[in-house]
Amino acid sequence: MITVVIHETKVVKILRGGNELGINNKNIGKCFVKLAKDFPDDILIWSEERFFKNINYQAIAAHFQNRLTMVSFAVNGEFFINNRIGYIDSSAMLKMSKQHAMASWRMSANVGALNASIVNAYENDFLRDFPFEYTLTSIAKRAMPKGLFCYHDPKILKDTFDVVETNFNPQYAYLFKFAKEHYKSVWIYFLLISFLIYDKRCMIFSFFKGVTLKRKSAVQLKENKMSVVDGSALESSTIDVIIPTIGRKKYLYDVLVDLKNQTHLPKKVIIVEQNPVKNSTSELEYLSTENWPFEIIHEFTNIAGVCRARNIALDHATSDYLFLADDDIRIELSFIKEALTKMINLDVKGVTFSCLKPNQDKSYFIDHQTGIFGSGCSIIENSGIKFDQKFEFGFGEDLEFGMQLRESGIDIIFFSVPEIIHLKAPMGGFRTKFIHKWDNEKIQPKPSPTVLYSKQKHGVQEQILGYKMLLFFNELKRVSFSELPTFLSQFQKKWEASKYWAERL
Template identity: 40%
Template sequence: MIILVHDNNKVIQLLNTDLEPIDVSLSKHIATALIDLSKQFPETLIIWCHEAFVQSINTTALQSIFHHKRILASYNPSVVNYLPNQIGYVDREFYLKINKTKSYPSWVTSSNIGGVNTSVINYLVDQLNTKVSFDYFLNSLAKRAIVAGLFCYSEPKLLQENTTVIVEVQQASKNDLFLFVKQHYKWVWVFFLSICYFVYEKKIVLFPLLKSFFFKRLSQGFNLDGIVVESTKSIIEKKTIDVIIPTIGRKEYLYDVLKDLASQTLLPKNVIIVEQNTLLGSVSELHYLKTEAWPFTIKHTFTNQSGVVNARNIALSQVTSEWVLLGDDDNRFNQFLIEQLLAQILCYGVASGLTVYLQPHEKQTFFKTGQTPIFGGGNAIIKSSLLNTISFNPKYEFNYGEDTDFGMQIRLSGEDVAFFSDIKITHLKAPIGGYRTKVKQRWADDAIQPKPSPTIQLLYQTYFTDQQLLGYKLLLGLRSYKHSAIRNPMTYIKHFKKQWKRSQFWSRQLN
């Protein structure tokens, strides 16, 4: 391990694990020095650190933080980041509102303290730009590489507990912000950013906008596939797994799911089925649960209460194995599914993972295993110990957002969600089963219908930054105008504001 110490502007010294100086001749430019070190010391962990934090480095935690070679972690104890909050106007992913108390997946990177294996730098060196500030260099690297399979985190454990040192962050200028958006997002977003500045801050940012026109979007074609991932984290002990399946009126499809589970090379210990039928006096129609022999224990709950949130929580309360697979009653998969899932969990050292989840007519378009901001309740594996603190939120019942909220609870707990691009579950998207009743939403009779859905409003209010929520509001308003019967722009704006307020009102009622 090598520690690169800087003062925000230049390299000051290099240290070894014992914080003793290393005599290596390097450029004073921090990003250039990082690249030079990577060439001289391949397959080595490099920690960059502001001089104020040298004595606060938590060296005992580094091995557990960088438990495989494809991890970039940094930490900024300040509430101010290099990229100003206005980056939220154009970014729609759940990486910006960082939980500073625990490990949190995010491409937002800090020069205060952080680290990466030199193999990552060496693989990407031809596409890295050193003619920028070190903070810009780091955020650009993480923003582009996270979609290529680099696992990026805000990690408070890089510093010793009770570290009180705070270094003033040199925040990006408006010019740098517009440059970052132009180089890392589609070109249209610099225009949207300037509109947000005008609408929400009453500022005209013409010069930064025009200046950004002279730059092109940076290459997004990073390839880290050559870096073998072998996590040293002890994430699996018992290798036992339960499967939960909520079902309603799809007995034929559920039967096929059970047959797929019965053919697994690694069998589940329990399959937990929550069957719903809202007809009073009704009984279970899943006779084959008892008439056929199954190579696992089936825990069957029958309820007259409908709702996938309630059904999943009932099922999760019965989990006893180390891992749990969240399934659906119209899935199909091969006999290696569970074995492959646990193998990938072990490889990447994560507490939760998602599979490819496509309908039969759909084709896979993304082939990189890595972090993901999404979550799916029908194709996810999670460590069951997480269920001590998280569950599906009943506020989202009969609407949208419960899966995303569940995934965010996992991330806020200090764990991560990975997408496994080579493991597939086919989602048949079967016709709606019997006994489903259409639920009338509480706002269905409002003269002004809420926009967006109150549950989406609640989701974004909870997990978006203020600027992300405002950016989403403006984008939703612009897109909705295309399909609105109101063609007068001023009349439409007044109407949309009323819809947004009703959405806020009902989200508060849900909350």
Template identity: 40%
Template sequence: MIVIYHKKNKVVEVKNGEENVVFSGHNIAKTLFELALTFPDKLIAWCHYDLKSNLNIAEFSFIFHHNKIMASYNPFEKEYLSNAIGYVEESPFIKINKKVSYPTWQMSSNVGGIQASVLAALKHQINAINNFDYFLNSLAKLAMPNGVLCYSEPTLLKDFLDTEKKQRSSDFVLFRFVKQHYKTRWTFLLFLNLFLYERRIAFLPLFFSMFYSKRKLKNDSIIEAIQVESKKEVISNGTIDIIIPTIGRKQYLYDVLKDLSKQTYLPINVVIVEQNPLPYSISELDYILGENWPFVIKHIFTHQTGACNARNLALAEVKSEWVFLNDDDNRFDENLLKDVFTNIKKYGVKAISTSYLQLNEIKTDIFINQSSIFGSGNSFIHSGLLQKVKFNKMFEFGYGEDSDFGMQLRNEGVDIIYFPKLEILHLKAPMGGFRTKPVLEWHKDLIPPKPSPTIMLYKILHVRKEQINGYKTILFFKFYKAQTIKNPIRYFSSFKKQWKQSQYWANELKTKA
């Protein structure tokens, strides 16, 4: 491992173990690229000189367990870019949980590392500017969607006491970053949101940001060529159980079971939770006992409806090392489970998701990357995590339970990796004939809440206030086209009341939990 020690945004020392390495200049980013070419098989790390004694070198081989990992850690309260970045990005990568390994493109100059092979691939794609924090955030923001797995990693440091607060970047840097890494309209939305919610007029930062051009990788597939073979062992016996909640889709579920029966890598158990709200109803799944299956089917029949409840019942029955969260209207080929385990082993991960397209949909996300979403019908997780996470019944019959489950995983230090070549077809089958639309408490309100209270609840639980306010602004403009009130003043008044109602019911759900 090569370590660059820096201070005041300049290289002061480079070490290869105990040996000093000669460097040609003080620009940290340029030195990174130079070292990557000189030591192509090494991990290239950086550390602020004041944190040299806190560098936890013993953990580096565990943290960087394959070639596509970039990790850093900011031990201070404030990130380099201000929280106002939340006005332009809704993703889970903004609000960082610093207690665990957490996926984010927000990198820090305090301490971190990246493989030389990644740097070599990106050398002619990203400018090696003098501002090292900006360089790191820009590199991660561009490379993360294309396959570099980026983390805030607290174990990079040891015995650290937070004795000071590092100064964050200015509005000028923030606007420049937004202009260079997002669509131009987000720069104007940032300006608007700062005025609406912070009463700040950032005219000069907006003006000067217009002189910067958008950054993008010239070759967005270059990361794909880097080989990955994780040193982390996440598979012991390799057994897997499948869970499937179902309601009124007898034939579709049968097709799913047939697909599972043809797998070249067979599951041990398939847990089916069948729901039927009719009080005297019985199971319609006669083929469970009527046919021979190459796995054990555990069948639970309940009159209580609700996806969260059904999935939790099924997860409680899982006995194998891994679990596939499946749905009753999926289709997939015979190699799905085999290919899943191949990729789990290769990347050393405990949660993955697959491509999940409907008929005639075109795949646009084509690189392995850190997913910003979690799907309860196309994901695989290590069953050891089930002691820590479950589907939150606050979201029952609403929206957001999948996203909430994903955030529970991330806050336990488990990243969700998307594999585009693992494919599950989602038929999006019609709802079963005996389904009834639940009447929720807010359905009786004279002022209907906007957005759905469960969506508001998710945001209250998991994102920054700036992200909530940024979402509010976008929803205001989007909803204006869809509703009947065209007078802007009346619409604004109505929207505020609906937003307030949504907040009220979200907090009611939170209180009743």
């Protein structure tokens, strides 16, 4: 490990293995480029001088089981690219935990680390005449989809440090530059309007400093070199499978056959069968008439609701890992073994898999951190977290469950392989339309209260305001000039109705 100590915008000390190295260049970016060339396999740590003595080297080292990693910690919770980026970014990576490491492309210059290979791959970025924190954030934003794992982790500083309050002065010109270099061109205009509407500020000069820039592309990173997983670690890892089902007897049977043939067998398969028809009984006789090489726990209920069904199943789960599966998927016989092997290798606790229809073209081939979550195509560590039943028969329960996992310290990784085939079977069973409390209201809420509830629970305020403006413009496209006064009044009333019901969920 090499530690680069920074005071304001200059390098003041460099340490490697307890020995002080000569400072080849006080410019931070140029110093990192030189160090990366001289020590291409080292972990490069940066720290502001005031936090240097409190670096937790053990916590930093723990992140680098995966070489393609970058981690930082914003001590005062302030980022160079601040929360106003939420006006144009709806991702799940803006609201940070104060206790756990969370995926984040927003990097801090307070303290952090990355592998020298990342500096070598993005050498031109480090040589630009841009603030160090902008450079780090730009690389993280572009490299995340290419397989760079990026984290905000409070644990990389020891808890004995004294927080030094600073008068943090946001540099909005760089916010507009960032918008132009990392998002489609339309979003810099959207950002300008958002400042005008919500902050009552005309940022035209900052806008012009960014509007002429071109969008930056990502560099293809070298494939991550993984260690060979300890066979005993894999063999001792247990997994339960959770499947809610309704009216898909044949498809569920095929799923069970795939599980029966796995080279790493599940310990339990927990099936929650729903049929809302009064006095109905189970149609899954093969659960008891056939022999299965795992324990089957079968719960039958006349109450429909996938969140409730999954929570019933979660109450029975006792294994190390949980495979949350749909009742109409197909998997190869080595699926569980391959999945757990990769998870143990990368030391990750949550994975969502490529889940495509038969013959559907594949778009993503690189394993990477993701803001999505699929509750029918994922494996997670058994953490005791439950689905929020406020989302029952609404929208967004998958994403909300994923956010709960992230906020508890479980990162969600997209695995391109092994793959799941999703048959998209016809909707099974007898289903009745669920009536929400707001369905009979004169003013219908828009957006759905469950969507707004999720954004309030897991997002920052700027993301909610940005979502409101985006919804406004999308609705405005369908409005004629003569309808405009009525539309403006109705839009606000529908938004307020959504807020009202979201607060009561």
